[in-house]
Amino acid sequence: MVGVIKQYDVIVAGGGPAGLTAAREISKTGLKTLLIEKGIIGSAPRSWITWYDGLKKEGYADTAVNRIDTLTFSSFLGGKYDLKKSDSVIVNTKKMLLKMKKEALNSGVEVKEKEVYLSCRQKSGSVGIKTSKASYSGRYCVDATGWNSKKQRKLSGNMARNDHMGCYAVEMKLKESIKDTSKALIFDAAFPGKDYFWFLPYNKHDVLIGCFSFEKLDNKSGKRMKDSLNKYIKFLGVSGKRTNIISGNIPLMERKHFSSERIFFCGDSVSSPLPSSGFGLLRAMQEAKLLAKCINEGFETGKIEYEKHVIAVRYPGYELHYLAADILKNMNDAIFNKTVSQMKINSPMFIRSFLIGNDLSLKFAARALNAIFKTFTLQEIASMAIKRDYKEFLLRAARDYPKIEPKKIISTFSKLFMELNRTGLKE
The missing domain is CATH 3.30.9.10 (D-Amino Acid Oxidase, subunit A, domain 2)
Structure with missing residues (x-):
C-alpha cells in the first residue's frame, strides 16, 4: 500500500561487523529489527587482520585463512621490531560477513540490501529513517555506517x-x-x-x-x-x-558522540582512531554487543545508558589513542625509526594489547604514557605538534588510579605545553 511507513523497534544502518552484531543481539530478545545495507553484504573486496583467540571466542575461527606468527615493524633507517608469537590471523571477510548475515536472519532481523541510508530525523518518541527506496519509523536507530557517518560528521565537525x-x-x-x-x-x-x-x-x-x-x-x-x-x-x-x-x-580525530537522543553510534562511526579497522574488529563487535545489551535492557523505560557504560570502560583508552594519533600523523622518518627501535622496551603482550585495543583501562593507558615519555623527549613530542590538552584525562587518572604516578605525568605534560609555547605552537 503506497504511503504506509513500516514500523520497527530498532533500525540498524550499516551491514558491517558492528551493524550485523548489534542487529543480531537486539533481535534475539524479540525486538522487531531492520538492518539496511547500501551494498551486498560480503561483496566488497576487503581483508582484515586480527587476533585468533578473540576471533575464536566470537565464534568465527573458521573464517581465518592464515595464521601469522611474526608481525614486523621496520624503518629504512635501520630500526626494526618483530612481534613474535603474535597469534594474529588473516580473515576471509566475505565468509565472515555472510556467516554474520545468516546469524542475523536466523535471529529474526529483516535485512534490506542495496538500499542507501540517507537520513534520520528524530521525532517525539521515535525516529524517521529515509533511504534510497523507502521511509521507515523506529523507536531507535543504530548508526553503524562507518567512518564517513553523515550524522557523526555533523555532530563532530568536518575532518582536516x-x-x-x-x-x-x-x-x-x-x-x-x-x-x-x-x-x-x-x-x-x-x-x-x-x-x-x-x-x-x-x-x-x-x-x-x-x-x-x-x-x-x-x-x-x-x-x-x-x-x-x-x-x-x-x-x-x-x-x-x-x-x-x-x-x-x-x-584520526575525536568522535566522542556515542549517541544523539534516539540515535546510537557503534563500529567505525564512533571508534577510537587507533587501532585501525582490522585490529579493531573485535573491539567494534564487543561494543556493538554492549550497545545491544543497553538497548534491550532500557527499551521499555527509554533509559538507554550506552554512553555511560561505554565511556566508563573506554574513556582512558580513547584519550590514549587520540594522543597516539597526534604522534603518528605528525611523525617524521627519524621519529618513526626511533619508535620502532624502542618498541623492544615494552613486552610483546603490551604491543599486542595496544594494537587490538582490547585493554583501554587507566592502568594500561598509564603504561602507554610512560612508554611514550621513555621513547621521546619533550622537544620531539613538541616537534610533532601535540596540541591537544589532556589535562582532564590526567586528572581522572590521578583520581581513579593513583599508582600511575599522576603528579609526575601531569608535570611532564605541563613541561610539554611550555615547550609548545616556547617553539611557537599553541595548545
Whole structure:
C-alpha cells in the first residue's frame, strides 16, 4: 500500500561487523529489527587482520585463512621490531560477513540490501529513517555506517586532511610462491617520506600489499600512494596478477558522540582512531554487543545508558589513542625509526594489547604514557605538534588510579605545553 511507513523497534544502518552484531543481539530478545545495507553484504573486496583467540571466542575461527606468527615493524633507517608469537590471523571477510548475515536472519532481523541510508530525523518518541527506496519509523536507530557517518560528521565537525589515514592496497596472485607465510610486514617505512606499507600473505600465492599515509585519500594523494605502492612492490621483488584494489580512509580525530537522543553510534562511526579497522574488529563487535545489551535492557523505560557504560570502560583508552594519533600523523622518518627501535622496551603482550585495543583501562593507558615519555623527549613530542590538552584525562587518572604516578605525568605534560609555547605552537 503506497504511503504506509513500516514500523520497527530498532533500525540498524550499516551491514558491517558492528551493524550485523548489534542487529543480531537486539533481535534475539524479540525486538522487531531492520538492518539496511547500501551494498551486498560480503561483496566488497576487503581483508582484515586480527587476533585468533578473540576471533575464536566470537565464534568465527573458521573464517581465518592464515595464521601469522611474526608481525614486523621496520624503518629504512635501520630500526626494526618483530612481534613474535603474535597469534594474529588473516580473515576471509566475505565468509565472515555472510556467516554474520545468516546469524542475523536466523535471529529474526529483516535485512534490506542495496538500499542507501540517507537520513534520520528524530521525532517525539521515535525516529524517521529515509533511504534510497523507502521511509521507515523506529523507536531507535543504530548508526553503524562507518567512518564517513553523515550524522557523526555533523555532530563532530568536518575532518582536516591529516585527520585521516588514507589507505590504498592491492590483492595479488603471485607468480612465485612465498616460502614463509607465517611472517607479515605490518608497518614498513621502506623509503623516505610520508608513506608506509604492509605485506600480508593469505597463502603461498595470494597476498595483500598496501600503502597508507596520514592524510585523506583523494585523487591527488591516491595517485602518489599508488605510485609509492608500485615502487614498494618492485622493492619487494614480487610480481603477479592484481586481482582486487582496496582503498579508503580511517578517521584520526575525536568522535566522542556515542549517541544523539534516539540515535546510537557503534563500529567505525564512533571508534577510537587507533587501532585501525582490522585490529579493531573485535573491539567494534564487543561494543556493538554492549550497545545491544543497553538497548534491550532500557527499551521499555527509554533509559538507554550506552554512553555511560561505554565511556566508563573506554574513556582512558580513547584519550590514549587520540594522543597516539597526534604522534603518528605528525611523525617524521627519524621519529618513526626511533619508535620502532624502542618498541623492544615494552613486552610483546603490551604491543599486542595496544594494537587490538582490547585493554583501554587507566592502568594500561598509564603504561602507554610512560612508554611514550621513555621513547621521546619533550622537544620531539613538541616537534610533532601535540596540541591537544589532556589535562582532564590526567586528572581522572590521578583520581581513579593513583599508582600511575599522576603528579609526575601531569608535570611532564605541563613541561610539554611550555615547550609548545616556547617553539611557537599553541595548545
